[in-house]
């Protein structure tokens with residue numbers, strides 16, 4: 001049996017998304033900047049995708065800008081605001097300790113350039129403390145960047161309340177919604193979001209295509225200069241097939257979100273209940289406010305990396321934030337920030353379910369995982385000392 005349970009890393013392209021893309025990889029190869037029909041048709045396809053993406057978050061189509069990835073969208077948001085007119089020359093950025101590296105490393109790079117960055121702490125569930133956010137804002141704060149949902153532990157932030165705080169203080173609010181977009185309701189107006197990053201490959205679309213929502217009227221300095229595509233915000237000949245795929249994936253996600261999220265919550269509940277039968281195992285992240293398909297655990301006395309490799313031998317794809325897999329000695333910054341000890345976080349395992357997972361998949365995981373844990377614990381000096 002083969003079970004793909006690493007949907008937070010990437011997802012399988014949905015058949016209808018691939019079907020929508022294929023013409024743009026074959027006969028519809030026009031450059032959207034050209035004047036003849038072939039090019040104009042490509043441009044029309046891009047504009048359709050723009051509207052499809054906008055609809056998911058209650059934005060206007062013209063507020064969506066296509067990029068080459070979620071990472072690029074994050075870079076564009078942070079650098080674009082702080083270097084550009086929207087930042088009004090202010091030099092302070094607020095973000096959190098649990099952001100994806102696309103935000104974290106961009107913030108660190110900005111810090112090296114002389115910007116001031118506050119990295120907010122989170123509680124043991126991975127939640128930002130709203131009073132600390134409010135205290136951190138000062139007259140030099142240009143931007144707050146807080147992710148909608150965490151990629152490792154699945155915690156969902158109180159985005160609407162964060163948006164309200166930012167609005168009250170006249171500070172721009174960016175959210176990295178790469179994990180949240182298409183998986184949970186998001187409304188840029190109700191949530192007071194000024195900038196929102198998203199990526200196609202987390203919603204059964206293609207890799208290498210993302211988008212940034214930019215509230216109308218915000219002046220961002222472009223990160224990529226060139227021929228002026230995407231209304232001068234992001235130059236480079238458009239990845240037409242990728243963009244069409246993102247549009248189709250966004251529409252699919254919007255149409256099925258409610259039903260899929262209920263289905264995934266049920267599957268996750270079964271998975272979590274099953275995995276927590278393993279002695280000395282905890283669920284990490286927020287027990288309630290979490291993404292419907294992302295389940296993350298810490299299983300004591302064994303290495304996450306060994307679990308991933310042993311599960312792979314059983315045909316199950318998962319991931320870990322444990323030290324070895326990242327090539328550094330420290331476990332993931334997220335697990336550290338939520339207060340797990342090095343020892344506990346070494347046994348981290350993320351099982352993320354998606355559109356194509358079934359109940360049989362979950363049954364298979366909860367049959368195989370305890371066996372893998374038992375085998376690894378039998379070899380574990382830490383476990384055997386207990």
Ligand code: PLP
Pocket residue numbers: 008009069070071072074100102147149150151176177178179199200201208209210
């Ligand atoms: N932000 C979050 C929260 C993510 O989970 C990811 C991908 O894992 C990214 C940003 C980066 O997106 P991309 O893979 O499209 O560059």
